[in-house]
Amino acid sequence: MTTACKSCAFFETAAAKIDHAGLCRFNPPVFLTEEEKRGVWPVVSDTDWCGHFSDEPTKH
Numbered sequence: 475m476t477t478a479c480k481s482c483a484f485f486e487t488a489a490a491k492i493d494h495a496g497l498c499r500f501n502p503p504v505f506l507t508e509e510e511k512r513g514v515w516p517v518v519s520d521t522d523w524c525g526h527f528s529d530e531p532t533k534h
């Protein structure tokens with residue numbers, strides 16, 4: 475298994491609507507500026523990765 479967001483249990487492409495990218499659902503939505511009224515899921519590249527990578531949602 476490749477350690478990359480596209481293989482991670484927390485990666486979701488359906489709502490991202492961006493080529494070669496998806497949403498990381500490891501943490502709750504975040505606010506990027508103080509003016510924003512609602513948080514957003516972080517967008518990550520499908521070839522990116524982080525230390526929370528997991529092939530199962532319960533393993534991290």
Ligand code: SF4
Nearest residue numbers: 479482498500524527
């Ligand atoms: S940023 Fe980390 S937790 Fe989020 S999808 Fe990529 S590897 Fe998984």
